[in-house]
Amino acid sequence: MELNQIYFYTASIKDWTSLLNTDKFKLIVLDSIIHLVKKEKIKVYGFVIMPNHIHLIWESVSMNGKEKPHASFMKFTGHQFLEELRKRDGGILERFKSEDGNRNYQFWQRNSLPIKMYDKKILEQKLNYIHLNPLQAHWNLVSDPNEYYYSSCAFYEREDMTFDWITDYRDAM
Incomplete structure (x- = not known):
């Protein structure tokens, strides 16, 4: 992902495991x-944290040391997931055992999908999609997208400033 470009980004937990089902793991993602x-490494224009994947509309603003911010995000959250699972492991940690010689565990699937946002209309379509994600029949997490806490929906629809670190996309495009 290039710096100073807005992307729609999807990252999934390995094997679509519902690791993000509990608030503790969602908060690791959110805190990162x-x-x-x-x-000031990234700007976030929209997000949703689902039980087994995340969607972000974000922009990398500057390098995080020698890494691009998305790489730091993936690495940090993976380390935090490992630490948390070691504390509470009920056998789930084995699901994330890696055959890769560079690591013992892998939490994120390797095929994260960044799509560059070239215009406001496409960005708005993606933002609408992520805000409606918790309502999909197979999730059915809430009946009103504004009620799903781990989403930027209420920021846009109700001007809720719980996530005051979100940058309004209308100010960017």
Whole structure:
């Protein structure tokens, strides 16, 4: 992903495991995003954290040391997932055992999907898609997308400033 470009980004937990089902793991993702925003490494225009994947509309603003921010995000959250699972493991950690010689565990699938946002209309379509994600029949997490806490929907629809670190896309495009 290039710096100073807005992307729609999807990352899935390995084998579509519902690791993000509990708030503890969702908060690891959220805290990592907030940390990178506060360090001015990324801007986030929209997000949703689902039980087994995340969608972000974000922009990498500057390198995080020698890494691009998305790489730091994936690495940090993976380390935090490992630490948390070691504390509470009920056998789930074995699902993430890696055959890769570079690592013992892998939490994110390797095929994260970044799609460059070239215009406002496409960005709005993707934002609408992620905000409606919790309502899909196979998830059925809420009946009103504004009620799903781990989403930027209420930021846009209700001007809810719970996530005041979100950058309004209308100010960027």
